Amino acid sequence: MTQQNNQIVAIVGGAVAGSEAVYQFTERGVRCVAIEQNDLPYGKIEDGLPKWHAKQRKKEMAQIDTRIGHELVDFLPNTQIGKDLTVEELLTMGFSAVLMANGAWKDRTFPVKEIAKYEGDGFYYQNPFVYWYNHNEQPTYTGEQIVVEDNAVVVGGGLASIDVVKILQVELVSKVLKDRGIEISTIDLEHKGIPAALEEFNLTWDDLELEGAYLLYRRNVRNMPLASIPADATPEKDQKIRDTRAKILKKAQDKYFFRFKDQTQPIGIIEEEGSLVGLRMIENDLVNNKAISKEGTEYDLYSSMVISSIGSIPEPIEGIPMEWSTYDIKNEETGEVNGLDNVFGVGNAITGKGNIRVSRIHAREVAVYVADNRLPESGVDVDSVRTKVHSLQEKAGYKGDYPSWVQAKARE
Ligand SMILES: Cc1cc2nc3c(=O)[nH]c(=O)nc-3n(C[C@H](O)[C@H](O)[C@H](O)COP(=O)(O)OP(=O)(O)OC[C@H]3O[C@@H](n4cnc5c(N)ncnc54)[C@H](O)[C@@H]3O)c2cc1C
Numbered sequence: 001m002t003q004q005n006n007q008i009v010a011i012v013g014g015a016v017a018g019s020e021a022v023y024q025f026t027e028r029g030v031r032c033v034a035i036e037q038n039d040l041p042y043g044k045i046e047d048g049l050p051k052w053h054a055k056q057r058k059k060e061m062a063q064i065d066t067r068i069g070h071e072l073v074d075f076l077p078n079t080q081i082g083k084d085l086t087v088e089e090l091l092t093m094g095f096s097a098v099l100m101a102n103g104a105w106k107d108r109t110f111p112v113k114e115i116a117k118y119e120g121d122g123f124y125y126q127n128p129f130v131y132w133y134n135h136n137e138q139p140t141y142t143g144e145q146i147v148v149e150d151n152a153v154v155v156g157g158g159l160a161s162i163d164v165v166k167i168l169q170v171e172l173v174s175k176v177l178k179d180r181g182i183e184i185s186t187i188d189l190e191h192k193g194i195p196a197a198l199e200e201f202n203l204t205w206d207d208l209e210l211e212g213a214y215l216l217y218r219r220n221v222r223n224m225p226l227a228s229i230p231a232d233a234t235p236e237k238d239q240k241i242r243d244t245r246a247k248i249l250k251k252a253q254d255k256y257f258f259r260f261k262d263q264t265q266p267i268g269i270i271e272e273e274g275s276l277v278g279l280r281m282i283e284n285d286l287v288n289n290k291a292i293s294k295e296g297t298e299y300d301l302y303s304s305m306v307i308s309s310i311g312s313i314p315e316p317i318e319g320i321p322m323e324w325s326t327y328d329i330k331n332e333e334t335g336e337v338n339g340l341d342n343v344f345g346v347g348n349a350i351t352g353k354g355n356i357r358v359s360r361i362h363a364r365e366v367a368v369y370v371a372d373n374r375l376p377e378s379g380v381d382v383d384s385v386r387t388k389v390h391s392l393q394e395k396a397g398y399k400g401d402y403p404s405w406v407q408a409k410a411r412e
Helices: 016-027 054-068 087-091 113-118 126-135 159-179 186-192 194-199 235-256 356-373 382-395 402-409
Strands: 008-012 031-035 073-076 097-100 123-125 153-155 214-216 259-261 264-272 275-287 290-293 299-302 306-308 343-345
Touching (some): 008 382, 016 031, 016 054, 054 073, 054 402, 073 402, 113 123, 113 264, 113 275, 123 126, 159 194, 186 194, 214 264, 343 356
Parallel strands (some): 008 031, 031 073, 097 343, 123 306, 214 259
Antiparallel strands (some): 264 275
């Protein structure tokens, strides 16, 4: 039987997927090193899931802390694989296996390339935008400030794009109310919904004289990936889920008053005096659920800012083979990366689904598979690996006491 006390596994990324993998290994008596690029290992729980999900964020962070704080885990913060430590250096440290649990942090490139010059100045990608929303009021925040204006446009369609358009709406309404001497947080606005919150101040949406944000989707509402359709769904079930998608969108619109247009996509940008002032759009037909642009339907859509929320993919890391825009793996079940010895991908980096549960289950299945089948029978030199890890921890300013570290670094 494979020895467990002479194994040590590296896990890159300490969030939902990484901490689940850590848990599965430590439950089996296997040592882990959780390598995290940030000071704290919460990933999209802290930087993606909007801050109004306070209870869920707290619960997930507490679970991550329990797992990463386990006595069989060495935490290595502030260490980005591919930058602070190369893949080659990582793979030659002597680990029994390496699991890449590094999520999907690269926004898919916006289809209109010329917009790139306005990034941070009227054009924003979803990941930095949500990061700004979650962190900008914290005293430690040093990033750029984004000013939300009326009539912003979100190009997207998934659940995260609904959160983005909600952020725009609650930020906008909170700002407009503040100008009228009314203080209400964006979190309260999200919980109550805009009409109910306004009613408390004897106001209506019309009183605010706002256009509101605009969500644009290239296919139609019934194709929006707001609820997933199982591969074996009957035609009736398929229709029911598509109805549910339309209902989810309608409910969000009723509660947050954003506008929505489907079957349309950007084909250009509109610039005036060196500023981005809108998007050149075209309407789409749907042919076999595919969006096909209709010639002659081009139109101009003026807007104050543009946010791209068209999905995230894993960051390319030198030394990790890619296939198109994702890591090159043998199959999703094992997450095994082609061309590398005992390297596996887990969670959002592999599933492509922005979903906590899906990340967790995938990490669990791969970690159990690796623990049961792929650890080298003769074991590895755990002490030698840990000596190298300790010197990296020193470089990262980490002294080895996880609870004290978390307490010192906690932002919320
Ligand atoms: C706006 C928004 C709303 C969402 N809402 C929901 C929701 O309601 N329900 C739901 O289930 N899901 C939701 N999600 C998705 C969910 O948050 C994520 O899918 C999930 O948390 C991903 O977990 P993960 O561990 O796979 O990846 P991540 O959380 O991305 O973790 C990856 C970790 O790896 C680290 N890392 C990355 N690269 C490196 C590197 N090179 N070296 C070292 N460390 C690295 C990162 O810092 C991070 O800690 C939402 C996401 C967004 C953006």
